[in-house]
Amino acid sequence: MLAQLTNVSLSFPDKKVLQDVSFTVYPGDRISLVGPNGAGKTSLFKILTGRLNPDAGAVSRAGGVRIGHLEQDLSDSASGHELTCMEAALEPFAGLIRLEKRLEEIAVKLGREGHASVLMEELGEAQRRFEDSGGYSFRARTEATLTGLGLPESLWDREVSGLSAGQRMRLALARILLEEHDLVLFDEPTNHLDVPAREWLEGHLKNSKVAYMVASHDRRFLDAVSEKVAHLDRANLSLYTGDYTAFRGQVERAEEEGWRRYEKSRKQERKLRRQAQDYRAWSEAGERAKRGAADKGFVSHRAAKVMKRSLVARRRMEEAAENARAEKPFEGDEIKIGFGPSRGRGLIRAEDLTIGYSPERPLAAGISFDLSAGERLAVTGPNGSGKTALLRTVLGEVQPLSGGAGVSPTARVGYFDQDHRLPARDVTALEILRGTGDETLARTVLGRMGVRRETVSKPASRLSSGERAKVLLTRLVLGDNDLLVLDEPTNHLDIETQDVLLGALEGFPGGVLFVSHDRHFVDALATKTLRLGIT
Structure with a gap:
């Protein structure tokens, strides 16, 4: 046992997060932690590390256990910004670096003083410790890890303060992988990773002997790295064996059985209630017979006995009907969006397009494609290959370096960018959506997207990044658009919300041009794909 929760409960002022959760992590475990946004996954990780105390229950950790935690928030991520990227990545090997310097010092002394026996003995001992601790491979491991996570050699000498938020997150992930741990808790490790980096991380984790728990909304990634699934939903945690796809199958079968x-209990309940009504009718008939036979004692006595038996039987039937009632399985509100017809067929045309922000450094060249109503084009490629630049060029926000691209002048366009730009900071989420028409439908879609009822009345300035994304996506889906241009629409969305968005976009009659690193989302939505590579 590495860590264990026993009957742990946790509540915040506005919600219950965990209720009597019991859970054990063993050496070698590979566990996916899944559940809707806000279910309490981050809180569970903090309880396991000891950074958050539960309201009730016990938390146990093995003596001397080393627990690493990759957080979504970089504010606590350790290394000083004055270090270079490589210096920060090498910090886990500070002891080895000191030993490496000592070996160099001994070698210099030996060169000056000759082969003194004391120095030779110290050198031999230092070399053994250095080799046993991986001293001859730690630099190569560090370089391979940085490269695999999309931090190329050109960034290694750059100060951490000069890295983008995504690059700093990848650096924090690299450090966690290079440190010595018994258990690692990964909170959204695939954020800011392109597909090659996600695949590299999958391979690394599959070959690792370290136990880990992973919270991620990338189901393809979860399938690759997990052997158990811990499902956290409505304050309860359930453990399943298998990868994410196996978990979904088990849940769906359980829901069908539920x-x-x-339905069986409803039929049984109706049957028992009909029988109870029959007994009620018999007892009422007996009461009438009793009253009508006042001068005939034997009839009155018999009627009383029948009435008594029927009353007892009726109560039993009513109790049985109550006991037969099974709990209704949970179901979300069904969404039916009445899309109007798309106006026009041809929406986008690009011919021999070269894109970039300066002629000296083009990002991609020779791009040609058409997009018509009913088509959904996925733009894929590694980070830095020009995917966002292509969207902005098509929309006219950035001029092409050569070639041409444009949108049909009659097309109405909805654009979702990674900055989640809102029309105004003081309007509420519901006011943003009022222009879409059906307010009830807007509230329903927001609810299915995971936006809580009280959130729709918040000013836009107080919405989190995830809430802003969901409001904007809802506005685009419900708006009167012919073309949707979406840059990483699944960022900040849990898997359940991704499925809601996917279902809405599959029914959209217009065209969709989108960028995504989520392989399942791309495979499920795209009718065609354009892959960009670094030039």
């Missing part, structure tokens, strides 16, 4: 039990 509905079968519910």
Whole structure:
């Protein structure tokens, strides 16, 4: 056992997060932690590390256990910004670097003083410790890890303060992987990773002997790295064996069985209630017979006995009907969006397009494609290959370096960018959506997207990044658009919300041009794909 929770409960002022959760992590475990945004996954990780105390229950950790934690928030990520990227990545090997310097000092002394026995003995001992601790491979491991996570050699000498937020997150992930741990808790490790980096991380984790728990909304990644799934939902945690796809299958079968039990119980309940009504009718008939036979004692006595038996039987039937009632399985509100027809077929045309922000450094060249109503084009490629630049060039925000691209002048365009720009900071989420028409439908879609009821009345300035993304996506889906241009629409969305968005976009009659690193989302939505490579 590495860590264990026993009957742990946690509440915040506005919600219950965990209720009597019991859970054990063993050496070698490979666990995916899944659940809707806000379910309490980050809180569970903090409880496991000891940074958050539960309201009730016990937390146990093995003596001397080393727990690493990759957080979504970089504010606590350790290294000083005055270090270079490589210096920060090498910090886990500070002891080896000191030993390496000592070896160099001994070698210099030996060169000056000759082969003194004391120095030779110290050198031999230092070399053994250096080799046993991986001293001859730690630099190569560090370089391979940085490269695999999308931090190329050109960034290694750059100060951490000069890295982008995504690059700093990848650096924090690299450090966690290079440190010595018994258990690692990864909170959204695939954020800011392109597909090659995600695949590299999958391979690294599959070959690792370290136990880990991963919270991620990339189901393809979860399938690759997990052997168990811990599902956290409505304050309860359930453990399943298998990868994410196996978990979904088990949950769906359990839901189907739950509905079968519910429908069977409804039939049984109706049958028992009909029988109870029959007994009620018999008892009422007996009461009438009793009153009508006042001068015939034997009839009155018999009627009383029948009435008494029928009352007892009726109560039993009513109790049985109550006991037969099964709990109705949870179901979200069904969404039916009545899309209007798309106006026009041809929406985008690009011919021999070269894109970039300066002629000296083009990002991609020779791009040609058409997009018509009913088509959904996924733009894929590694970070830095020009995916966002292509979207902005097509929309006219950035001029092409050569060639041409444009949108049909009659097309109405909805654009979702990575900055989640809102129309105004003081309007509420609901006011942003009022222009889409059906307010009830807007509230329903927001609810299915995971936006809580009280959030719709918040000013836009107080919304989190994830809440802003969901409001904007809802506005685009419900708006009167012919073309949707979406840059990383699944960022900040949990898997359940991704499925809601996917279902809405699959029914959209216009065209969709989108960028995503989520392989399942791309495979499920795209009717064609354009892959960009670094020039």
